Structures are given as C-alpha cells and as structure tokens.
Amino acid sequence: MKHSICDAIVLAGGRGSRMADPEHPTAPQEVDKPAMTVGGRRMVDIAVDAVSRCRRTVLVGPTRNGISEHVVQTRESPAGGGPVAALAAGLQSLDGRARSESTADLVVVVASDIPVLDAAAVRSLIDSMVRAQTDAVFARDEAGRTQFLLGVWKLSALRSAVAQLDSVDGAPMRAIVPVDHLVIPVSGIEDCDTRADLLAARRAAQPTEALEIADALARIRSRIAPLPVHRVALRDSAGTVLAESVLAGTALPAVDISAMDGYAVCGTEPWALRSDVAYAGSSDITGLTEGTAVRIATGAALPPGATSVVRDEHVTREADGSVRRIPTVPQSDDTRRRGEDWLPGTELVAAGTPVDAAVRSLAASAETFDVSVRGPVRGRVIISGNEIRSTGPLAPGETRDVLGSVLPEYLAHCGITVVDVMLLDDSSAGFRDVLTRTDEVDVVIVVGATGGGAADQLRSTLAGVDADTVVGRVRVRPGGSQITAVLPDGTVVLGLPGNPLAAVGTAMLTAPAIVDALTGRTVRPLRLGLLSNSTEVRSAVPRVVPVTADGTRWRADIRVRTAHLAHLVGRDALAVIPAEVSADEPVTILPLPHH
Ligand SMILES: Nc1nc2c(c(=O)[nH]1)N[C@H]1C(S)=C(S)[C@@H](COP(=O)(O)OP(=O)(O)OC[C@H]3O[C@@H](n4cnc5c(N)ncnc54)[C@H](O)[C@@H]3O)O[C@H]1N2
Numbered sequence: 001m002k003h004s005i006c007d008a009i010v011l012a013g014g015r016g017s018r019m020a021d022p023e024h025p026t027a028p029q030e031v032d033k034p035a036m037t038v039g040g041r042r043m044v045d046i047a048v049d050a051v052s053r054c055r056r057t058v059l060v061g062p063t064r065n066g067i068s069e070h071v072v073q074t075r076e077s078p079a080g081g082g083p084v085a086a087l088a089a090g091l092q093s094l095d096g097r098a099r100s101e102s103t104a105d106l107v108v109v110v111a112s113d114i115p116v117l118d119a120a121a122v123r124s125l126i127d128s129m130v131r132a133q134t135d136a137v138f139a140r141d142e143a144g145r146t147q148f149l150l151g152v153w154k155l156s157a158l159r160s161a162v163a164q165l166d167s168v169d170g171a172p173m174r175a176i177v178p179v180d181h182l183v184i185p186v187s188g189i190e191d192c193d194t195r196a197d198l199l200a201a202r203r204a205a206q207p208t209e210a211l212e213i214a215d216a217l218a219r220i221r222s223r224i225a226p227l228p229v230h231r232v233a234l235r236d237s238a239g240t241v242l243a244e245s246v247l248a249g250t251a252l253p254a255v256d257i258s259a260m261d262g263y264a265v266c267g268t269e270p271w272a273l274r275s276d277v278a279y280a281g282s283s284d285i286t287g288l289t290e291g292t293a294v295r296i297a298t299g300a301a302l303p304p305g306a307t308s309v310v311r312d313e314h315v316t317r318e319a320d321g322s323v324r325r326i327p328t329v330p331q332s333d334d335t336r337r338r339g340e341d342w343l344p345g346t347e348l349v350a351a352g353t354p355v356d357a358a359v360r361s362l363a364a365s366a367e368t369f370d371v372s373v374r375g376p377v378r379g380r381v382i383i384s385g386n387e388i389r390s391t392g393p394l395a396p397g398e399t400r401d402v403l404g405s406v407l408p409e410y411l412a413h414c415g416i417t418v419v420d421v422m423l424l425d426d427s428s429a430g431f432r433d434v435l436t437r438t439d440e441v442d443v444v445i446v447v448g449a450t451g452g453g454a455a456d457q458l459r460s461t462l463a464g465v466d467a468d469t470v471v472g473r474v475r476v477r478p479g480g481s482q483i484t485a486v487l488p489d490g491t492v493v494l495g496l497p498g499n500p501l502a503a504v505g506t507a508m509l510t511a512p513a514i515v516d517a518l519t520g521r522t523v524r525p526l527r528l529g530l531l532s533n534s535t536e537v538r539s540a541v542p543r544v545v546p547v548t549a550d551g552t553r554w555r556a557d558i559r560v561r562t563a564h565l566a567h568l569v570g571r572d573a574l575a576v577i578p579a580e581v582s583a584d585e586p587v588t589i590l591p592l593p594h595h
Pocket residue numbers: 383384385387388399400401402403404447448449450451452456478479481496497498499500502
C-alpha cells in the first residue's frame with residue numbers, strides 16, 4: 001500500500017487552558033495552542049507538514065492564515081465540541097469530496113500539539129498499519145502513554161465508529177477506539193499540554209552544537225532578515241547602508257566647462273583676445289567668433305562658439321594683444337565636456353555600500369539629495385549579573401562593570417549605534433522584560449549569562465519566548481558561549497560572554513556579521529595577515545588574540561587574561577587564529593578602533 005492512498009485529518013482546535021502563562025496571570029487563560037511556536041514554527045504547521053505526503057488533508061478548527069491552499073479547512077460542530085466532533089467534521093469534509101475521487105483506504109489523524117512530529121513518525125504508523133491489517137494503529141510516547149490523537153485508521157472503521165455514537169459533541173476518544181487496534185512505540189512525540197511542556201520543547205529545539213567560526217558567521221548572514229528600507233536626506237544618512245544604488249540625477253559636468261585657468265578659443269590661431277573674462281558661475285558671456293579668444297577661469301562654462309580651452313602655461317601673449325599656443329606644448333584641450341564624468345542615470349554607487357562621507361559627497365555631485373537605505377542599526381547594551389556594580393563602592397564579592405561605558409565604542413566600530421546601556425539582575429522576570437521590550441532597537445547586546453549555568457538566564461529566557469537561536473555556541477576561545485538569536489518580533493539578540501576581553505573579542509568577531517545581515521551591506525573580503533610568533537600561540541581550538549604590528553607581520557599576545565582589557569591597551573587588532581596554525585597560514589585581522 002502506498003502512502004498516497006492515505007488522507008489526513010489534522011485537529012487544530014481545542015482550548016489550551018493548561019497552557020496559561022503563570023507569569024502573566026492577567027493574560028487570557030485560554031490560549032490557541034496550535035498557533036504557539038516551537039523552533040519558530042507553529043505547532044499546526046508542524047502537524048500539517050508531517051502529513052504533507054498524504055493525498056488530501058483536512059484541517060479542523062478555527063480558520064487559520066498561512067495554511068497551504070491544498071489543505072481544506074473546516075470547523076467542528078459545535079465549535080469546541082472536542083476531538084470526536086472534530087474527527088466527524090473532518091470525515092464529512094473528506095466524504096463530501098470523495099464522490100468525485102476514489103476513496104482512500106486509510107486516514108491519518110494528528111493533533112497540533114506535538115512539537116517534534118515529522119513525516120517519518122507518520123510513515124512508521126502507516127507501515128505498521130499496512131503490516132498488521134487492523135482497524136487502527138496509535139502511537140505510544142516514551143512515557144508509555146497512548147496518543148489516540150496520533151494514529152492511522154482504516155477509513156471505514158473510523159466512519160462506523162463515529163456513526164454509532166448518539167452524539168459526537170464532547171465524546172471522548174475512547175468511545176470510538178476500535179477493539180481491533182494496535183499501539184506502537186514512536187519516539188520523540190510527546191505532546192505539549194502545559195506551559196512547562198512547551199518550554200521544554202522550545203529548549204530542546206535550540207541548537208546546542210558549537211559551530212565553526214565561518215559557519216556561525218555564514219548562518220548569521222543568511223538567517224537574519226534585513227531591516228526595512230527607508231528614504232533619508234543625505235545629511236541624516238550617517239551609519240546607513242544603501243538599499244538602492246545612487247543614480248546620477250544630472251550629467252557631470254552639466255555643460256562644457258574649463259578644466260584650467262586659461263583661454264577659451266574659437267577656430268585657428270592667432271586668436272584676438274577679448275577684454276572680458278568668463279568667470280565660473282557667470283552664464284551671460286557673449287559667444288566667440290572665428291579667430292577670437294576670451295580669458296576663462298577653471299570651472300567656468302565655455303562661451304557659445306568656443307572650440308577648445310588652452311591653459312595659461314601653454315599660451316604666449318603677442319605684442320598686438322593676440323594669443324598663440326606655444327609651439328612646443330602638446331595640442332591638448334583643457335575642456336571638461338558635458339557628461340565626461342557621468343550622464344544622467346549612470347549608477348554611481350551600488351546598493352549594499354555603506355553611506356560614508358565619500359558617498360554623501362558623490363551623491364551631492366550628482367544632484368541627488370536623498371537615498372534609500374537600511375539602518376543605522378540601533379543597539380541596546382544589557383549588562384547582566386547581580387554582582388556587577390557600575391557606581392559606588394564595591395561590597396565584597398561584587399565586580400566593577402568595566403564594559404557598559406566602553407562596549408558602545410567597540411560596537412560603533414562594528415556598525416551598531418548604541419542608544420542605551422542598562423544594568424540588569426539575573427532574574428527570569430528581568431530577562432523576559434528586556435527581551436520583550438525591544439521597540440526602539442534592532443539588536444539587544446546582553447553581556448554575561450551566556451554560559452548556561454544555574455545563574456545564566458539568557459538561554460532559558462530565549463527558549464521561553466521561542467527565539468530562533470541562529471548560533472548557540474562557537475568553537476573559539478574566548479567567546480565559545482556566545483549566542484546569536486532572533487526574537488519573534490525580529491529583534492536580534494547577541495549574547496556576549498561576561499569576561500571583559502571575551503565580550504569585546506566576541507563583539508568584534510560577530511557583531512559585523514549581524515550588521516551585514518540587517519543592513520544588506522556587501523560583505524567585505526577578510527583582511528588577512530601572517531603571525532610572527534605562530535608557534536607560541538598555536539592551539540587545538542581556534543582563538544581570538546590581541547596582536548601588534550610587527551614589521552610586515554603581526555605579533556600575537558601569548559598569555560591572555562580575559563578578566564580585564566589589559567591586553568587591548570596599545571594593541572592594533574585582534575587576530576582570529578585557526579586551530580593548529582602554521583607559520584605561513586594567514587590569520588584574519590580585525591582592526592581595533594583607534595582615535
Ligand atoms: N563550567 C563552566 N563554566 C564556565 C565556562 C565553561 O566552559 N564551563 N566558561 C567560562 C568562560 S570562558 C566564560 S567567558 C564565562 C561565560 O559565562 P557568562 O557569559 O555566563 O558570564 P558570567 O558568568 O555572567 O560572567 C563571567 C565573568 O565575567 C564577569 N563580568 C560579567 N560582566 C562583567 C562586566 N560588565 N564587567 C566586568 N566583569 C564582568 C563576571 O563577574 C564573571 O567573573 O563562563 C565561564 N564559566
């Protein structure tokens with residue numbers, strides 16, 4: 001029997017009253033469980049995808065957006081009438097359409113609260129059904145519970161089981177389970193009934209493996225969506241990146257002008273010199289006639305009739321007041337012709353270019369005064385840790401905050417404009433608050449709490465809000481515990497390890513890739529260099545190490561302490577050193593900001 005003769009009924013109604021959020025007692029106590037996300041996907045979509053190889057799928061529950069058009073949506077009667085009422089509605093929908101098609105023999109039934117359900121689990125149920133030739137097969141989860149809402153039925157068995165009931169409204173699943181059924185173990189299909197189940201599922205959906213540096217940066221660049229495009233006046237465009245190319249609004253030069261102080265001439269020499277002068281900016285100069293010349297300033301428009309410009313140094317004045325070209329000089333024309341630099345519509349700067357001083361100046365040269373851009377990227381720095389103090393004397397065991405005041409400078413160098421810096425307690429409520437109030441920023445940079453230990457709330461809070469963790473760990477030292485995640489509202493979270501040098505090194509390594517992704521800026525080639533002391537810093541794990549220019553090479557610091565920034569004082573750059581580096585293997589150079 002082939003998979004294609006199965007139809008599917010996905011149950012996506014039900015009130016998830018046990019899902020109510022204990023931290024938000026005022027929130028509605030009934031939640032739409034199938035719409036809740038795990039790993040960034042709605043559980044209803046997970047269920048629909050798991051049966052995507054079935055011939056027809058009926059989704060029973062409130063009408064939902066974002067469901068494939070191939071899926072028929074219907075509603076149980078009465079609404080909220082429970083799973084048997086929903087199955088009856090699903091059957092009715094299948095039967096209604098079956099008249100024009102051959103009837104399927106089997107029907108897969110899945111609920112929308114199984115966060116790791118996939119096609120393979122459905123496949124194994126169908127395979128068992130085909131082998132056993134029974135009326136229904138249900139899945140048993142690893143806790144030993146039979147999941148009657150995850151199974152495969154003989155269509156005829158399901159139809160008659162439902163038909164023999166007086167009323168489907170509120171009927172329990174047990175009322176229709178056929179005597180002749182099989183239960184098979186299927187791993188990893190635990191359903192989500194409570195908020196704790198949901199959090200555990202979200203936690204399990206977070207990546208735990210450490211990525212190589214290049215893979216981590218590539219994932220960040222491909223998985224983080226760009227910011228919206230907006231139009232700004234050039235004078236307000238600092239820190240932005242062009243979303244569209246800058247096109248010339250006018251030709252440059254707009255008319256033929258002189259490139260030198262000299263003489264505009266007409267025809268063949270000698271030229272009788274007129275007494276007036278063509279100044280830059282004057283537009284009412286009289287035309288030249290054959291055999292005449294007029295003095296002209298650099299940048300002045302050529303008078304009508306002028307055939308070329310001869311610079312002062314190339315001309316002699318005759319006693320009769322006429323001018324001639326010095327015979328030995330080259331026969332050059334010192335005119336800048338209209339459109340010689342560019343014509344209207346020429347692309348002057350490509351999309352993806354950061355708007356710097358040169359871009360702003362160039363756009364003004366082309367009479368372009370506003371541009372379509374992304375950014376600037378606005379960041380908020382959160383300093384976590386109950387032991388961290390920024391002001392006042394330290395109590396025993398407290399640590400001075402040595403990052404809040406300096407990280408904005410390093411982040412600015414990476415392309416993030418920090419709009420505020422906040423100190424935060426390591427409480428789950430505190431973390432939840434900073435990850436849900438993100439309206440004014442594009443990136444939240446959290447310092448500390450990345451480790452995943454008892455006091456490290458960042459990972460569990462990210463799981464709780466179902467952030468999409470793009471990078472969970474990186475194979476690098478320091479900075480291995482760094483996190484890059486995207487909140488459901490699109491805000492990016494960059495988790496930096498708490499040790500000060502680790503925090504700065506991680507920011508310098510990873511923040512530029514976040515800015516690349518958010519702004520769509522063209523990724524620059526890596527700056528590479530060679531170490532002068534590679535044998536002294538060779539390690540089994542890739543490292544980020546401060547370096548100082550050493551002739552044509554870079555000298556890396558040998559024993560680096562991460563609890564302060566001593567190793568950044570007077571250093572030129574950070575080097576990203578591959579594992580087991582050899583003397584002639586290039587390392588990536590990340591220049592440090594300087595004044
Ligand atoms: N069992 C393990 N424990 C730790 C590991 C490990 O692999 N296994 N890695 C260590 C490394 S390396 C680092 S780095 C940290 C990263 O942990 P967190 O990101 O959770 O950082 P915290 O624990 O919050 O802080 C670490 C350290 O840094 C000090 N700190 C934090 N913020 C500041 C600040 N603003 N100014 C000055 N100093 C700061 C903090 O007091 C801690 O001493 O985990 C290790 N543990």
